Amino acid sequence: MSAPSSPPKPTGLHDQAAPGPGTAEGQSGGVTSDRDAHDPENTEPEEPIIASAASSTAPSSHIEPDTWTDDDEAYSGSTNTSYLSSIASDVRRGVIENGRTYGVYGITKAWIPSDDLEMERNDLQHCKFTMLMNDELHLAPIIDHPQKILDLGTGSGIWAMDIADQYPSAKVIGVDKAPVQPTMIPSNLTFELDDIEDEWLWGESSFDFIHGRELIMAIQDWPRLIRQAHDHLKPGAYLQLGGSVPDFRSDDDTLPQDSAYMEMGRIYLEMSARVNLSGLEPTKWKRYLEEAGFEDVVERILKIPTNPWPRDPYLKKIGAFELHHFRESIANVFARGYEQILGGDPTYFQVLLARARKEVSNPNMHSWVPFYVVYGRRPGNSMPAEKEKSATPPQT
Numbered sequence: 001m002s003a004p005s006s007p008p009k010p011t012g013l014h015d016q017a018a019p020g021p022g023t024a025e026g027q028s029g030g031v032t033s034d035r036d037a038h039d040p041e042n043t044e045p046e047e048p049i050i051a052s053a054a055s056s057t058a059p060s061s062h063i064e065p066d067t068w069t070d071d072d073e074a075y076s077g078s079t080n081t082s083y084l085s086s087i088a089s090d091v092r093r094g095v096i097e098n099g100r101t102y103g104v105y106g107i108t109k110a111w112i113p114s115d116d117l118e119m120e121r122n123d124l125q126h127c128k129f130t131m132l133m134n135d136e137l138h139l140a141p142i143i144d145h146p147q148k149i150l151d152l153g154t155g156s157g158i159w160a161m162d163i164a165d166q167y168p169s170a171k172v173i174g175v176d177k178a179p180v181q182p183t184m185i186p187s188n189l190t191f192e193l194d195d196i197e198d199e200w201l202w203g204e205s206s207f208d209f210i211h212g213r214e215l216i217m218a219i220q221d222w223p224r225l226i227r228q229a230h231d232h233l234k235p236g237a238y239l240q241l242g243g244s245v246p247d248f249r250s251d252d253d254t255l256p257q258d259s260a261y262m263e264m265g266r267i268y269l270e271m272s273a274r275v276n277l278s279g280l281e282p283t284k285w286k287r288y289l290e291e292a293g294f295e296d297v298v299e300r301i302l303k304i305p306t307n308p309w310p311r312d313p314y315l316k317k318i319g320a321f322e323l324h325h326f327r328e329s330i331a332n333v334f335a336r337g338y339e340q341i342l343g344g345d346p347t348y349f350q351v352l353l354a355r356a357r358k359e360v361s362n363p364n365m366h367s368w369v370p371f372y373v374v375y376g377r378r379p380g381n382s383m384p385a386e387k388e389k390s391a392t393p394p395q396t
C-alpha cells in the first residue's frame with residue numbers, strides 16, 4: 001500500500017541530502033534557509049522546505065501561511081486494513097472500555113486503543129508522515145538492497161507493508177504487542193507478537209535497518225530499547241525513530257498560550273509523564289543514540305501544520321491530514337489515560353476538546369506540531385557497494 005497521490009511535492013528535503021556514512025552531520029548546529037528571510041508581500045510560489053539541515057536541533061524553516069478560502073479543505077480519506085491475525089484468543093480480543101478495545105499483552109498497560117478505528121488512524125497518519133518526509137519511507141541512508149528490516153510497534157503494519165514492497169530483497173518483520181495486523185500482506189513480510197521492551201530474541205547483528213515510529217504512550221525505557229536496536233543491527237546499519245511531540249508552536253504568535261488546544265497538549269504531556277512514558281522523549285533520542293554508540297546521528301524536526309493554513313498546496317494537504325487527525329481521532333485516543341491516569345472529569349475533557357477543535361480549525365492560527373526524525377548508524381563497515389549490489393534475496 002502506498003500513500004495516496006498528492007499535489008506536486010516540495011523538493012527541499014532531499015536537496016539537503018541525508019548524510020552518507022562518514023559525514024560529520026552529528027556536529028552541525030542550527031537550521032538556515034532562504035525562507036527565513038521571507039518577504040510576506042512576495043506572491044511568487046515558493047519551494048517549501050519541510051526538513052531542516054542535518055543534525056539540527058531547531059525545527060525546519062518558516063512556513064508561509066495561505067490566504068484562507070473554504071475551497072482548500074479537500075483531503076484524502078484513510079485507507080482501511082482488515083482486522084486480526086490468529087494468535088491466542090484472549091490476547092486477540094483485548095479488553096473493551098467505553099467502546100474502544102485495548103491490548104492486554106505486554107509489560108506496560110496499553111493507553112492507546114488497538115481496534116479498527118485505531119488502525120484507520122495509523123493508516124491516515126502514515127500518509128501524513130510519508131508526505132512530511134517528501135514521500136519517503138525513511139530518511140536514513142540505508143543500503144540499496146537490505147536483507148532484513150524490523151519495524152517496532154508496527155500497529156496496522158502499513159509502513160512495514162510499504163517497506164516490504166519497496167525492498168523486495170528484504171525479509172521484513174513487523175512486531176507489535178497487539179495482534180491487529182492484516183493477513184493480506186507482501187510475501188516478504190511477517191508480523192510477530194512481542195513486547196519490544198522485553199529481551200529481543202532475534203539474532204544480534206542481524207538487521208540492515210530498524211525502524212520505530214509514533215510509539216506514543218508506549219516505551220518506558222528508551223535508552224534500553226535503543227541499545228537493543230544497536231546490538232541487533234549489522235555494523236554499518238541504521239536505526240531510525242520518528243515521533244510527534246504535542247508541544248504545539250507557531251512562528252508568528254498566532255497560537256494563544258491560553259487556548260484549549262495548548263491545554264490539550266499539556267494534558268497529554270502530564271499524563272504521559274505520570275506513567276513514565278513521557279511524550280517529550282523524542283527530544284532526547286539524539287542523545288540516547290549517541291550514548292548507545294551510534295555514529296553520525298541526525299535529528300530533523302519537521303513541522304506538521306495543524307490545519308491547511310500554509311499557502312503551499314503540499315503542506316496544505318499535510319495540514320488537512322493533521323486537522324482531520326486532531327478533530328476526529330486523537331483526542332478520543334487519550335480518553336482512557338485522561339480518566340485513569342489523571343483522574344480527570346470526562347465532561348470537562350469533552351468541553352475542552354470542543355473548544356480545541358474549534359480553535360484548531362481556524363486557518364489564521366498558524367500552529368504546527370514538531371515531528372522528530374532521528375537516525376544513526378551502528379559503527380563498522382557496511383557492506384561494500386559492489387558486494388551489496390549483488391546481494392541475494394533474503395534467506396528465510
Ligand SMILES: C[S@@+](CC[C@H](N)C(=O)[O-])C[C@H]1O[C@@H](n2cnc3c(N)ncnc32)[C@H](O)[C@@H]1O
Pocket residue numbers: 103106108112114122123125126152153154155156157158159175176177178194195196197212213214215216218219
Ligand atoms: C500509535 S501506534 C503506531 C503504529 C506504527 N508504528 C505507525 O507509525 O503506523 C503504536 C503501536 O505500538 C505498539 N506498541 C506499544 N508498545 C509496544 C511494546 N512495548 N511492544 C510492542 N509494540 C508496542 C502499539 O500496540 C501500537 O500498535
